[in-house]
Amino acid sequence: MMIKTQIQIINKLGLHARPSSKLAELCGQYSSNIWILKDDNKISAKNMMDILMLAVPHKSKITILAEGNDEKEATNQIKKLIKSRFGEEE
Amino acid sequence: MSTFNVHGISVSSGIAIGKANLVTNALMEVHYYKIKKDTIKDEIKRLSQAINTVKSDLVNIKKELQKKSSNNFESFIDIHLMMLEDNNFSLNPQQIIKKEQCNAEWAIKSQLDNLLSKFDDIDDAYIKERKLDAAQVAERIIKALLGHQKQISKTQNPSNILIAHDISPADALQFKKNSYAAFITEHGGTNSHTAILARGLNIPSIVAVKNARKIINNNDTVIVDGDNGIAIINPNKHILKEYEYKKNQWIIEKKKLKKIKNIPSKTLDKKEISLMANIEDLSDVKSVLDCKAAGIGLFRTEFLFMNRKQLPGEQEQYETYRSIAKSMKGRTVVIRTLDSGADKTTAADKTQATNPALGLRAIRLCLSQPHLFITQLRAILKASAFGKIRILIPMLSSLGELKQVKLLIKRAKESLVLEKIKFDNEILIGGMIEIPAVAINAEAFAAELDFLSIGTNDLIQYTLAIDRTDDSVSHLYNSIHPAILKLISNTIDAAKKFNKDVSVCGEMAGDPKLTKLFIGMGLTNFSMHPSSILTVKKQILESDATKLRSMSNKVLKQNDSEKIETLLNKINL
Structure with missing residues (x-):
């Protein structure tokens, strides 16, 4: 099994340094393999630098791929984090 | 030698x-050398140990920062820590060591070069800047590898x-x-x-x-x-x-200067001179209290807005203003509204003018983005319930602008009344005198404002038509140009006529060679960098305001900068 989810980045600054850190930190807690797909790039969501260098701006869509024992839980928590704007102001 | x-x-x-x-700049010192196949494991171990050393160093620095509750340094250290744990630093260099049989320093340097070229392809300016962080992380690892003494x-x-x-x-x-x-x-x-x-x-x-x-x-x-x-x-x-x-x-x-810290700031003929401090953020308040300044004569709020993508909201601004007002314990705090643009840009500056010093900056910018201005005004007004706060408007050029400013302040006050939030309804509103047009016509502004503050840096730049940031004309920048002295004196006289406070708050205020001249012109309020306060106070303690009056008049009649210099030397003897 593998879960594929498309999600929009809604925090104003996009995936800059702090959100990238938070996302990588969250994904690091799961045993599943987790990737982010954007345009032609596929990177591991557990690497903060790789996420940062995707340079994902506000309002763009990314695809999350999760595969492993805890893929469901991981996907849910990732969605939650992105929807919470990474705790930034609106 | x-x-x-x-x-x-x-x-x-x-x-x-x-x-x-x-x-040393460790990155420039890295040399390549080949290692033996059977030492690859040891080399990787050496790298992991170096990374661990850097990690514990950063954690220690972070702890120390938390104790001091400093600005934003903490989150920047978190980013460095995340980068260290990232595969790009923790795993990829190990693979480089295996593949190329090279030393760990070289592996980190090659990996950094890879990262930097990727960063260069990114359009987003903010993310691009993070390459400096990557370079700093790499440098720290290399230093640990080379067994360098830590920075200090x-x-x-x-x-x-x-x-x-x-x-x-x-x-x-x-x-x-x-x-x-x-x-x-x-x-x-x-x-x-x-x-x-x-x-x-x-x-x-x-x-x-x-x-x-x-x-x-x-x-x-x-x-x-x-x-x-x-x-x-x-x-x-x-x-x-x-x-x-x-x-x-x-x-x-x-x-000697430290000894005069507690002596009241008065001239020999008992004229009180108020010495206030210029600050850029909350952390400067300590030095203000240390030098026993009479208050804060200029809080440059733009520093709250700089180096960030998202501007500070009302709550964040309010909390900063309130903390400053509270820690000054009833002493005056003059808060200057956002003076963004020209050499100090923030995210509020949306356009790049061909001549930024003459463009949409300071109050012009605020009036063109009223929501931004109202947010700041509300934050200042709310904080005014906690201390003696005054509002200072930068870069006024006409009475029309002042009218708009007053209208917006009125609106901000009304919105607070509706929300039943306390503030100082009698808050004083002052203007920066830094555009020659205003200094020439100072009386009209003195009539309409509660106090005046002369910003000499911009006044010189605009009067002498010299870009402060352009090295090629910096030799023409002359603070004792006769026209500048006349404009300052004219502004002081105008304020006196209308019985309003007037201060000098640019670099000239902190120049001890000019203190006596200003006192002779009748100036009684100075605001400067905290480190200049005692030096200027020393001048004040030696001054006789009455005697200096006639000497200043002589200076003001002089049209030759060199002769002014000679006269100044005489005054300072």
């Missing part, structure tokens, strides 16, 4: 004599002189323990981290000394003359003797 001089930009005055202590060793001789490429915010924190007698850096300007740090520590420093680390060797004897922006390397006996004398004089002066 031959004696030679190097020149740079003086950012903090004073004299220091000591041994050069070069802080605590046991080093405090009379040493630091020679570095530049000082980063993380280093700056450790320097606060006052472990060097002076700084010389290759990089930086008047407002670089190095400069701000040096002034805060009150030690002489010179920046922008090109190739300093190439021409100065470790343990060279160095004289730093912070007053003139010169460093003398390997001075001969005579020069050394001369500077030792100068240095002692400087130290004696500094000690």
Whole structure:
């Protein structure tokens, strides 16, 4: 099994340094393999630098791929984090 | 050894004599060497150990920062920690070691080169800047690998002189323990981290000394003359003797100055002179209290707005203003509204003007984005319930603008009344006098404003048509140009006529050579960098306002800058 989810980045600054850190930190807690797909790039969501260098701006869509024992839980928590704007102001 | 001089930009005055202590740029020192196949494992282990060392260093720095509750440095250290744990630093270099059988330093350097070229392909300016963070992380790892002393060793001789490429915010924190007698850096300007740090520590420093680390060797004897922006390397006996004398004089002066801290700021003929401080953020308040300033005469709020993508909201601004007002315990705090644009840009500056100093900046920008202005006004008004706050408007050029400003202040007040939020309804509103048109017509503004504040830096720039940031015309920048002195005097007279407070708050206010002239012009309020307050106070204690009046009049009648200089020397005798 593998879960594929498309999600929009809604925090104003996009995936800059702090959100990238938070996302990588969250994904690091799961045993599943987790990737982010954007345009032609596929990177591991557990690497903060790789996420940062995707340079994902506000309002763009990314695809999350999760595969492993805890893929469901991981996907849910990732969605939650992105929807919470990474705790930034609106 | 031959004696030679190097020149740079003086950012903090004073004299220091000591041994050069070069802080190396580790990245440039990395050499490649091949390792044996059977030592690959050891090399990888060496790398992991270095990364762990850096990690624990950063965690320690972070802890120390938390104790001091400093600005935003903490989150920047978190980012470095995340980068360290990232595969790009923790895993990829290990693979490079395996594949290329190279040393760990080289592996980190190659990996950094890979990362930097990726960062260069990114369009987003903010993310692009993070490549500096990646470089700093790589440099820390390499230093740990090379077994370098950490940036600062605590046991080093405090009379040493630091020679570095530049000082980063993380280093700056450790320097606060006052472990060097002076700084010389290759990089930086008047407002670089190095400069701000040096002034805060009150030690002489010179920046922008090109190739300093190439021409100065470790343990060279160095004289730093912070007053003139010169460093003398390997001075001969005579020069050394001369500077030792100068240095002692400087130290004696500094000690003497501390003694006048608690003496009231009055002239010989008992005229009270108010000495206030200019600040840029909350952390400056300590030095204001230390030098016993009468209050804060200029809080430059744009520093709250700089270096960030998202502007501070009402709550964040309110909390900062309130903390400052509270810690000043009833003493005046003049808050200048956002003076963004020209050399200080923030995310509020949406356009790039062809001539930013004359473009949409300061109050013009605020009036063009009323929501931004109202947010700040509400935050200031809310904080005014907690201390003696005044509002200062920068860059006014016409009474029409002032009318709009007053209308917006009224609206901000009304919105707070509706929300039943307390504020000082009688809050005083002042204007910066920094555009010649306003200084010429000062009476009209004195009539409409509660107080005036003369911003000499911009007044000079606009009156003499000299771009402050352009080196090629900086020799024409002349604060004692007769026209400048006339405009200042005219503004002081106008304020007196309408019985309004007037202060000088630009660099000229902190120049002790001008203190007596200003007192002669009838000025009773000065606002300056906290480190200048005691030097200026010393001048005040020696002044006789009545006698100075006639001497100032003589200066004002003079149209030749050189003759003005001679007269000033006479006044200061």
